[in-house]
Amino acid sequence: MAEPLHPYCRCLFYSANALARGVTRLAEEAFAPSGLAPSLAFVLMSVNRHPGIQPKELARIMMLHPSTVTRLLEKLEGRGLLRRRSEGKAVFVHPSAAGKKVYPALQAAWRHTYARYVRVLGESVARDLTEGTYSAAVALETTSA
Amino acid sequence: MAEPLHPYCRCLFYSANALARGVTRLAEEAFAPSGLAPSLAFVLMSVNRHPGIQPKELARIMMLHPSTVTRLLEKLEGRGLLRRRSEGKAVFVHPSAAGKKVYPALQAAWRHTYARYVRVLGESVARDLTEGTYSAAVALETTSA
DNA sequence: ATTTTTTAATTGCATGTACAAACAAATGAG
DNA sequence: CTCATTTGTTTGTACATGCAATTAAAAAAT
Numbered sequence: 001m002a003e004p005l006h007p008y009c010r011c012l013f014y015s016a017n018a019l020a021r022g023v024t025r026l027a028e029e030a031f032a033p034s035g036l037a038p039s040l041a042f043v044l045m046s047v048n049r050h051p052g053i054q055p056k057e058l059a060r061i062m063m064l065h066p067s068t069v070t071r072l073l074e075k076l077e078g079r080g081l082l083r084r085r086s087e088g089k090a091v092f093v094h095p096s097a098a099g100k101k102v103y104p105a106l107q108a109a110w111r112h113t114y115a116r117y118v119r120v121l122g123e124s125v126a127r128d129l130t131e132g133t134y135s136a137a138v139a140l141e142t143t144s145a
Numbered sequence: 146m147a148e149p150l151h152p153y154c155r156c157l158f159y160s161a162n163a164l165a166r167g168v169t170r171l172a173e174e175a176f177a178p179s180g181l182a183p184s185l186a187f188v189l190m191s192v193n194r195h196p197g198i199q200p201k202e203l204a205r206i207m208m209l210h211p212s213t214v215t216r217l218l219e220k221l222e223g224r225g226l227l228r229r230r231s232e233g234k235a236v237f238v239h240p241s242a243a244g245k246k247v248y249p250a251l252q253a254a255w256r257h258t259y260a261r262y263v264r265v266l267g268e269s270v271a272r273d274l275t276e277g278t279y280s281a282a283v284a285l286e287t288t289s290a
Numbered sequence: 291a292t293t294t295t296t297t298a299a300t301t302g303c304a305t306g307t308a309c310a311a312a313c314a315a316a317t318g319a320g
Numbered sequence: 321c322t323c324a325t326t327t328g329t330t331t332g333t334a335c336a337t338g339c340a341a342t343t344a345a346a347a348a349a350t
Contacts, residue, residue, distance in 0.1 A: 006206060006279070007194070011255070012262055012271060013172045013183060015279040018208045020165035021307075022285030024336095027158045028308095038158060039336065049152070056298060061151060063163045065338050070300055072336085089298050089345040110156070117157055120288050121281055126157060129277050134151070134160040136266055136274055140167030143265050166337080169306095173338095184306065201328060210308050215330055217306085234315040234328050 016133070023117055030113040034105045038113075041106045043072045044095070047082050048103045052092045063141060161278070168262055175258040179250045183258075184209075186251045188217045189240065192227050193248045197237045208286060 008014035027038040034041060039062075046058055055073060059066045073093060076082045081099035085092045095103070118126045153159035172183040179186060184207075191203055200218060204211045218238060221227045226244035230237045240248070263271045 006208065006283075007191070008187065008207070009279045010272075010275055011259070012275045012278070013168050013258060014187070014207075015275050015282060016161065016165040016168050017306095018282035019278040019285070020161040021208070022282050023158050023161050025308085026285065037335070042153065042159070046152070054298080055300095062153070062159070063151065063166070064336095066299065067301080067339080068337050074300095075335095086299090089343095091299065113158060114156070117285065120284050125277075125281070127155075129281055130155055130157045130160050132270075132274050132277060133157070133164040134154045136270070137160060137163035137167050138151075139265050140164070140171065140262065162336095170338085182305070199328080200330095209306095211329065212309080212331080213307055219330095231329090234313095236329065 019133075023113075026116050027113045030116060031106070031109040034102060034109050036102075036106070040072055040076055041109065043069070044076055044081055044099055045103065045106050045110070047076075047093050048095050048100060051094050055091055055093065058093070063137065164278075168258075171261050172258045175261060176251070176254040179247060179254050181247075181251070185217055185221055186254065188214070189221055189226055189244055190248065190251050190255070192221075192238050193240050193245060196239050200236055200238065203238070208282065 006014070024038065031038050031041050036044065042062060043058060046061060047053060050057075055066060055069045058064075058073075059069045062069070064072075073082070073084060076099070077084055079098075080096055081102065082093055082095050085094065121129065151159070169183065176183050176186050181189065187207060188203060191206060192198055195202075200211060200214045203209075203218075204214045207214070209217075218227070218229060221244070222229055224243075225241055226247065227238055227240050230239065266274065
């Protein structure tokens with residue numbers, strides 16, 4: 001058989017990264033009206049859901065490195081969308097009034113993202129794929145730690 | 146039911162990115178002995194496979210933006226692993242002697258990456274996941290273009 | 291109580307990636 | 321033939337992310 005279009009298509013490193021870039025682009029377009037990049041939006045949604053949440057918990061929830069969370073929080077605080085309150089070594093994050101106000105728009109953008117990839121992939125494929133990628137991500141993460 | 150450990154586990158943006166980061170970390174560890182980051186390694190493997198390949202074709206094969214390929218080629222050329230020859234507006238990329246020499250090590254690292262995630266996920270799960278992420282990535286890409 | 295260890299958060303640095311704009315060359319239209 | 325359009329490549333800029341090292345606080349050990 002001839003060489004496939006994408007010779008690395010049997011490599012999970014390749015495929016997973018290609019998929020992540022693709023769906024990230026979709027999400028960026030969907031979140032663009034809110035003025036926030038998807039990662040920032042997800043952090044802000046989490047903070048809205050759990051006012052007073054700590055960076056460590058945000059990192060766990062989003063499977064991100066703590067330093068990454070610090071950077072995202074800096075940006076959101078710089079835009080006046082949340083505030084960090086230090087108490088000892090701990091930090092507690094609360095949404096600001098502006099941060100609360102955009103919350104519905106973020107949820108709408110999130111739904112829009114979902115609708116877009118479901119339209120391309122089909123609902124059941126999307127669901128299976130999401131579930132498969134999620135459990136694999138968890139399996140890989142717990143392996144390393 | 147209680148809130149899941151990762152409240153975004155039903156979101157493909159979240160899951161796909163988490164998976165990509167996890168498998169990228171695995172690949173980085175596997176490719177570390179070669180001294181190359183995985184993306185650089187994949188480009189160099191492609192160049193070894195197709196001496197004289199053009200950046201545009203590399204971008205297509207790897208599903209990367211052409212500018213990204215330029216950056217990767219810059220780095221590889223800076224390390225003396227390949228050479229770019231300009232001919233009109235086209236560029237042809239050839240592996241250098243050093244670039245040819247590391248090729249077997251890169252293939253070994255690639256196999257090692259595969260072995261590691263198969264050990265965590267199981268062979269059939271890994272295969273299905275790779276296939277699913279690959280076709281979804283292709284579907285999303287062709288949608289945008 | 292002092293010292294050691296663990297923990298939470300941040301900072302410096304590096305990487306991979308994309309988009310928009312620039313540029314140069316090739317191709318097509320008049 | 322000249323001019324406009326398309327095409328391949330590169331630059332400038334920006335962002336998300338991680339690791340290693342650092343700081344500061346809390347907890348544990350002595």
